[in-house]
Amino acid sequence: MSEAGATSQTSSDLEANLxxxxxxxxxxxxxxxxxxxEDRNRELESLVKHDPHTGLPIRRLFDGAxxxxxxxxxxxxxxxxxxxxxxxxxxxxxxxxxxxxxxxLFRTAHRIVSVVGETVFQGDRVDEFIVILSGVPNHxxxxxxxxxxEEAVREPHEGPANDIAFGCHIGLTITTDSDSEGVHLIGNxxxxxxxxxxxKQGTVLYTVDMGKMYRRRLEIEGAIVSAxxxxxxxxRIVYQPLVDRDGVLGGxxxxxxxxxxxxxxxxxxxxxxxxxxxxWVRFIGHWVLYQACRQLKTWISRTGxxxxxxxxxxxxxxxxxPDVVEQVVGVLDSLKLPGSALRLEITExxxxxxxxxxxxxxxxxxxxxxxxxxDDFGTGYSxxxxxxxxxxxxxxxxKSFVESVDSSRESREIVRAIVTMAHGLRLExxxxxxxxxxxxxxxLETGCDRFQxxxxxYPVSAERFGRILQQNERLPAD
Numbered sequence: 001m002s003e004a005g006a007t008s009q010t011s012s013d014l015e016a017n018l019x020x021x022x023x024x025x026x027x028x029x030x031x032x033x034x035x036x037x038e039d040r041n042r043e044l045e046s047l048v049k050h051d052p053h054t055g056l057p058i059r060r061l062f063d064g065a066x067x068x069x070x071x072x073x074x075x076x077x078x079x080x081x082x083x084x085x086x087x088x089x090x091x092x093x094x095x096x097x098x099x100x101x102x103x104x105l106f107r108t109a110h111r112i113v114s115v116v117g118e119t120v121f122q123g124d125r126v127d128e129f130i131v132i133l134s135g136v137p138n139h140x141x142x143x144x145x146x147x148x149x150e151e152a153v154r155e156p157h158e159g160p161a162n163d164i165a166f167g168c169h170i171g172l173t174i175t176t177d178s179d180s181e182g183v184h185l186i187g188n189x190x191x192x193x194x195x196x197x198x199x200k201q202g203t204v205l206y207t208v209d210m211g212k213m214y215r216r217r218l219e220i221e222g223a224i225v226s227a228x229x230x231x232x233x234x235x236r237i238v239y240q241p242l243v244d245r246d247g248v249l250g251g252x253x254x255x256x257x258x259x260x261x262x263x264x265x266x267x268x269x270x271x272x273x274x275x276x277x278x279x280w281v282r283f284i285g286h287w288v289l290y291q292a293c294r295q296l297k298t299w300i301s302r303t304g305x306x307x308x309x310x311x312x313x314x315x316x317x318x319x320x321x322p323d324v325v326e327q328v329v330g331v332l333d334s335l336k337l338p339g340s341a342l343r344l345e346i347t348e349x350x351x352x353x354x355x356x357x358x359x360x361x362x363x364x365x366x367x368x369x370x371x372x373x374x375d376d377f378g379t380g381y382s383x384x385x386x387x388x389x390x391x392x393x394x395x396x397x398x399k400s401f402v403e404s405v406d407s408s409r410e411s412r413e414i415v416r417a418i419v420t421m422a423h424g425l426r427l428e429x430x431x432x433x434x435x436x437x438x439x440x441x442x443x444l445e446t447g448c449d450r451f452q453x454x455x456x457x458y459p460v461s462a463e464r465f466g467r468i469l470q471q472n473e474r475l476p477a478d
Contacts, residue, residue, distance in 0.1 A: 051122040053102040054109035054129075062121035062130050066182040069119075069134045081133035081142040081174045084123065084189040085112065085149065086197065090166035091127060098164060102126070104157055111152040116145060130186070139174055139205070146170050146203040169196035173206040198277075220274050223260045228283050234260055235284070237291055238459035242311065242430065242452050245444060247474040251309035251343070253452065254292035255459050256284070276317050285318045290331050293342060295462050297335045303469050311343040311373065316350035320357070325364045332368070339369025343394070347375050351390060363391045373430070377418065388425060395422045397448070399433025405446075406438040416446040423447070 051058055113120045119132040136142045153168045171193025173185050188206040191214045196204040227234045239252035258266050275281040289312050296310040351358055362372050373394035397418055404411040422429045431443050434453030456475040
């Protein structure tokens, strides 16, 4: 080959090598870009699939994981459990000022992961988590894992949050049925969780009876809404006489009754807590207050006796309403009744939930002449130091003491102590649940001031109570 040809070949090779090197460099850069894009894609996918506050897989991924766990059950009789976990009210109180960045929430979620592994998912609420417990041999094993979760959550946190501790509620459902559906399991876990929250327990295991009660509760909730919206037509008020030591009738306690057209008779002990938890108790309470006061106005007009009064129970949630005083006074003003025509009955629980706030509202109510009674006194946990500060008029002695006051020396001495203390604080006492002459005599001997119970009269209709007033009967009637 000539020298010119060799030179041409060398130049071509160099040019080819240069192109190859350039292509390889471009290919390497392209691979790096693809790798970076894949990393970014995985990062984005992880962000999409994980909750930003806890790092846990999102709720949608739980559904698929549960169906897979149900499909992969090994058929050896092992159970599959689903737990719904919600942090308790102690976390609720500090979440906005001590955990704004959700650090404690993140740490708590991963404490749960440390107990049960990677089958922990974010719930529908930021403070709620779902766990799948596969292959647990029996109910006790599942409950033991839940106890470990509770213990892990309760552990104090690291500084500067080492003064913070909170717990959790767990609703647990367990199945050994290969045909179980995921939607039913999570529904049952939610029912158990609601029971745990209401009862302030830790772990609650779902049962068939619990499911029936839950569905009954939903029925009653719906019926309450319908009854209120339809103008309270299915509600009525009965009145139980309140008498003094001589059997002279001074007033009546207004008691609500409910006869639902579809569900039948539902007692106040059943429907009032449900009404309270759903907020409808405010409407029911205001209706009872107005109807009772309006009925009292009618009785006063017919008898000409303006000394009669009506006693109405006020629910804790009503008492916490900022305009409760305006509502009560507004009812009296609209009917042109004096404050002395009304007594409000408040439970010990209501007194102690927010005592300083309650004291202020009670004092304002009493400034209008409205009487205040503590209902079921002796069964709650009110502090005597607070009792001294509460602007009260009457202590109602709980019927659990009254029922054995004639046969039990201990009960009689408890009643005597309550009466003595009340009189020392310039308060009146009223014993409820008086059912026999022997009980009345024992109560008279303790110095009790007023009485209420079947011995004098069952709760009666407004018409019957009006006749008792017009006849000026002493109770019990002969």
